[in-house]
Amino acid sequence: MRAAWAITSTTVKQLLGVRRMIVFGLAELAPAGVFLLMTQTLAEEAALDRLLGMVAALYFPLLVPIVTLIVAASALGDERRDGTLSFLVLRPIPRSVVALSKSAGAVIVAAGLNALGALALSAVYAVETGSWSMVVPLVVGGVVASVVYAALFVPLGFFTDRAVLAGLAFVFIFENSVVSALSGLSSLSPWRIGLSAFAGLAPGEVATELADFGAASLSGSGAALFRTVLIAAISVGATTMVLRRRDLA
Amino acid sequence: MTANPALVESPTVELDDASKWFGQKVAVSNVTCSFGPGVTGLLGPNGAGKTTMLRMLTGLIRPSQGSVRVLGVWPRTSPSVYADVGLVPEEAAVYPSLTAREYVRYAATLSGIADVAEATDRAIDTVGLGGPADRKLAGYSKGMRQRAKVAAALVSDPQILLLDEPLNGTDPVQRLHLINLFQRLGAEGRTLIVSSHILDEVDRMSDRVIAIVDGRLAAAGDVAAIREAMTDIPYRVRIESDTGRVLAARLLEEALVHGVSVDDRILLVETSDLAALGRRVPAVAREVDARITSFQPEDASLESVFRYLVRR
Numbered sequence: 001m002r003a004a005w006a007i008t009s010t011t012v013k014q015l016l017g018v019r020r021m022i023v024f025g026l027a028e029l030a031p032a033g034v035f036l037l038m039t040q041t042l043a044e045e046a047a048l049d050r051l052l053g054m055v056a057a058l059y060f061p062l063l064v065p066i067v068t069l070i071v072a073a074s075a076l077g078d079e080r081r082d083g084t085l086s087f088l089v090l091r092p093i094p095r096s097v098v099a100l101s102k103s104a105g106a107v108i109v110a111a112g113l114n115a116l117g118a119l120a121l122s123a124v125y126a127v128e129t130g131s132w133s134m135v136v137p138l139v140v141g142g143v144v145a146s147v148v149y150a151a152l153f154v155p156l157g158f159f160t161d162r163a164v165l166a167g168l169a170f171v172f173i174f175e176n177s178v179v180s181a182l183s184g185l186s187s188l189s190p191w192r193i194g195l196s197a198f199a200g201l202a203p204g205e206v207a208t209e210l211a212d213f214g215a216a217s218l219s220g221s222g223a224a225l226f227r228t229v230l231i232a233a234i235s236v237g238a239t240t241m242v243l244r245r246r247d248l249a
Numbered sequence: 250m251t252a253n254p255a256l257v258e259s260p261t262v263e264l265d266d267a268s269k270w271f272g273q274k275v276a277v278s279n280v281t282c283s284f285g286p287g288v289t290g291l292l293g294p295n296g297a298g299k300t301t302m303l304r305m306l307t308g309l310i311r312p313s314q315g316s317v318r319v320l321g322v323w324p325r326t327s328p329s330v331y332a333d334v335g336l337v338p339e340e341a342a343v344y345p346s347l348t349a350r351e352y353v354r355y356a357a358t359l360s361g362i363a364d365v366a367e368a369t370d371r372a373i374d375t376v377g378l379g380g381p382a383d384r385k386l387a388g389y390s391k392g393m394r395q396r397a398k399v400a401a402a403l404v405s406d407p408q409i410l411l412l413d414e415p416l417n418g419t420d421p422v423q424r425l426h427l428i429n430l431f432q433r434l435g436a437e438g439r440t441l442i443v444s445s446h447i448l449d450e451v452d453r454m455s456d457r458v459i460a461i462v463d464g465r466l467a468a469a470g471d472v473a474a475i476r477e478a479m480t481d482i483p484y485r486v487r488i489e490s491d492t493g494r495v496l497a498a499r500l501l502e503e504a505l506v507h508g509v510s511v512d513d514r515i516l517l518v519e520t521s522d523l524a525a526l527g528r529r530v531p532a533v534a535r536e537v538d539a540r541i542t543s544f545q546p547e548d549a550s551l552e553s554v555f556r557y558l559v560r561r
Contacts, residue, residue, distance in 0.1 A: 006358040014346055083340035087401070090307055090324075091359040092332040244325065247310040 003093045004101045011105025014078065015071055024067050024113050031058050032120035039128050051125045051134065052209050055141075055198065060191040061176055063117055064142055068110040068149035069167040075106035075150075076239070077157030085248055099239035103154045103232070111146040118142040137201035140221075144228050145194025151235035152190065158242065187227065197224035254470035255459065257285035261409055261440040262306055267315035269301050276301040278464040279315070284442050288435035290455030291444040292555060298464035299444040300339055303413050306442070307336050319409065332360060335402030339413040339444075342398060345387035349378055349397040352386060353404050360405035372404040377426055391418025399427065409440045416450050428454045448555055460555065468554070476554045483507050483519040486526060489543035490514060496539040503529060517547070 031054050038050050079085040079102070088098050118138040126132045152170070157163040171191075179189045186192045199207040200221025260283035269277040277298040293299045304310045305317050308324030317323060324330050344352060353372050357365040373382045376396040381389070386397060395418055402410060412431070416424050431454050435441050445451050451458060458475065460467040468475040476484075490496045497509040497516050505526055508519040520526040523546055534541050547553065 003359050003361065006355055010344070010347070010355055014344065017346075082344075083338060083342040084344060086307070086309055086336060086338050087342055087356065088359070090309070090331050090334065090336050091356075092329045092361055093359060094328060249304045249309040 003091070004097050004104075007088065007098060007101035008105045008108070011075055011102055012108050015074060015105065015109040020070075024071075025116065027063060027067065028113055028117035029120050031063060031117060032124045034058070035121055035124045039124070047125060047128045048205070048209060051121065052206065054121060055138065056195065056210055059117060059121060059138075060141070060145060060195045060198075061171075064114050064145045064191055064194060065149055065167070065171040065175070067113050067117075068106075068146050069153050069164060069171070071110040071113070072106040072150040072153035073157030073163035073167060075102045075154050075157060077161070077163055080158055080248075081161065083249075089243060089248055094240075095243040096236065096240040099236050099243055103150060103236055103239065106150045106154050107147050110150050111143040114142040114146045115139045133203050137198045137206075140201055141194045141196075141198025143194075144197040144224055145191050147228050148190035148193050148231050151232045155235060155239045155242065158239065190231075193224045193227050197221045197228075200224060254468075254474060255282035255466060257283050257457075259285050261285055261320055262442065263316075263318045264302070264305070264312075265316045265318075267302075267305060267312040267317055269298075269305055269310060270313050275464050277305065277312075277461075280461070280464075280466045281315075282459055282466055282469055284440050284459075286435070286438045286440055287456040288431055288441040288443060288454050290451035290458045291442055291461065292448070292451050292458050293444075293446065293461035293467075295446050297446075297461045299446075299461055300413055301464075302461065303336075303411050303442065303444055306411055307334065332405060333408040335405060335407035335410045337395070337398045337402045337410070337412040337415050339417065341394065343386045343389075343394050346385065348383050348385050349373065349389070349393075349400070350382040352397055353382075353400045356401035357404045362405060368404050368406070372400040375403055375430065376400045377423075392420055392423045395419055396423065396427070399430075403434075407439070410434065410442070412441065412443045414445055415443060416445065416447070424450075472554055483521050484523040484526075485547040486518045486520065486523065487543065487545045487547050488516040488518055488530065488541060490516065490534065490539045490541050492537065492539040495537050496534060499533050499537045500530075503533065505529065 035050060035054050038054075039047070076085075079088060089095065118141070119135065122132070122134040122138045125134050153163065153167050156166060160166060175189045175191060179185045179192070195210070199210050262284040264280050264282055267277060267280050268275065280302065291299050291302065301310065305312050306319060308317070308319070311325060320330050320333060322330055324334065344355075347355065350369060350373060354365055354369045357368045357372075362368045373379060376399050378393065378396050378400060381393065386394060389397065395415060399412075399415060402412075410431075415431075416427060419427060428450070431441055431443060435454075435456065443451070443454060452472070457469070457471055459469050460475070488496070491514060493511050493514045493516055497511045500506050500509055500516070500518060503526075505520050505522050506518055507521065510517045518526065527544065530541065530544060
């Protein structure tokens, strides 16, 4: 337990570079800024429509995956590239602890950043409408999507030096093109899983409204959470297996 | 002692017919050897396969063929053995955002040490890194990073230490400190395997040498024994005398002398039996009334031995 916490906290420290935090922090606040501008310029549009437009077109499909990709791909990838992986694995601790702790560190940072974006968006919405009902659903949705993306991108970062490129291809070609065209594949899209969690927890009209933004096949928060746990468990299991079996230098 | 100089009597680390290839490239080929308490120098030119061999010993990479055992087990499947193994890798392998103290403390925590703070302080003191230990590793020189890595490897008080080019980047003072430390740890009964391509380092700190050339075990044992085993290469001895040519002519009559070249007062004598020549030369010199001012084996040093091994 002590080792797991040490790896997780060190991973968080590694991933929280000052420059990275400034860039990502500003990026996370950008949708809220745009939303705020829209309240001035598009005041005739319903606040909920504007919020959902930001959430379904910018926050979930772009911001969450890109931020999580860069953070998560570094978690194990940097250890491999910098030669510090031997420092971690040549210890009397199971490889599963290494895999789980590195993933947990990536999730904490990515989910924290994405939760900031969700909080900012829902805060602007609350200021405009007086309703804080979107805060928890949006934060949970962002965290869920972060966990699923991290589950994919932590092992990806370990496998290839071009993880960011491969991750962007996954997000833009597979998720935002292929899955958009073939809605039957939506359960394989992390940001749609996050969006489902958000829609399932948000007030009733949100799910209906989201259909207008091309998010027709949402699965509900229960299914989203189940998928998230399943994907995360598979990811940790697969990473553990790779750390056990693959040559690590 | 065992008959095979590559094997030791009470091994803690063993390779049995171990090979490793990466695609078409063979990095280590059919190496059988073992290591026990004391300092063993793993010697070889750059690219000889030393690092691959050390990585196999730690379980970082698995042998393509053969087996590796550390304290009787294959480490990859028995991670508990890592409590007794410390590795100082050749590459940077430090976290620049941590201070040296945090780095060593991290190693102690991951190694399951009970009193992390005490073990950390002790390891830092052992490598003489006390003052700058609270500075970030990003600002460290290569030599200081090496010492931080050694401290992290030592923090769990391991029985086996694998050191890959540990003196790289160290200044002469740091180098001397680390060599003394390694010798002390070896004398305490720990197994130290120190890889290096710098002959002088290996010569100074090792009780025993395992020489790797082109991925193969080229020689094993102490330097004198390895040189002695090279029966196809005669020893070369540099003798200085006041009567060079007379002494050379007389020495050529000796059966144990294979050849002599003379340059004024200096003779280069080739012999298959260095000890016998050492005993015979004074008598021969007396016969021809020559005065010997110097008798110096030219190629019994580790450097010469290694040069022969690489050339073979």
